[in-house]
Amino acid sequence: MENTCIICAKQANSPDIVWQDELVSISHMVRHPDGTDNYLGYYMLETRRHVKGMYDATEEEMAAVGVMLRRLSRAMKQVLGAAHVYAFFIGEGVDHLHAHVVARYPDTPRAYWGPAVDEWPEAPRGSLKDIRKLDADIRNVLLEQPRDLD
Numbered sequence: 001m002e003n004t005c006i007i008c009a010k011q012a013n014s015p016d017i018v019w020q021d022e023l024v025s026i027s028h029m030v031r032h033p034d035g036t037d038n039y040l041g042y043y044m045l046e047t048r049r050h051v052k053g054m055y056d057a058t059e060e061e062m063a064a065v066g067v068m069l070r071r072l073s074r075a076m077k078q079v080l081g082a083a084h085v086y087a088f089f090i091g092e093g094v095d096h097l098h099a100h101v102v103a104r105y106p107d108t109p110r111a112y113w114g115p116a117v118d119e120w121p122e123a124p125r126g127s128l129k130d131i132r133k134l135d136a137d138i139r140n141v142l143l144e145q146p147r148d149l150d
């Protein structure tokens, strides 16, 4: 762990953590902690270990990422009513492997589909309190989901 990594720091001690185990961690993006314009349904799925990219992760870590992408995206469809859920691995901003897992709402205009989905002005947005409520609902669904395939 590098002391300067914001992802390692968040995982070590943060109320933002929705769920984590020994391999992966889930938290909601909070761009504006004091604002009410945070896109609701913008999760980060990260490895626990500080690795730069998918090429540095173990197969066990990437398998855990895949399982949690499935579980989290299903929870987001259930809780948010998302029409679709994106996962973006970019990794140029922070040297710690992470996916942006973002809901697309049913009425989102075609022009906002894809990486710009959170720029749709009419999208559901909220405060840190709204995010915490959403996190609790997502956590409950994650804990209820069976780990096997259904």
Ligand SMILES: [Zn+2]
Pocket (backbone or CB within 6 Å): 001, 002, 005, 006, 007, 008, 009, 049, 050, 051, 095, 096
């Ligand atoms: Zn890190």
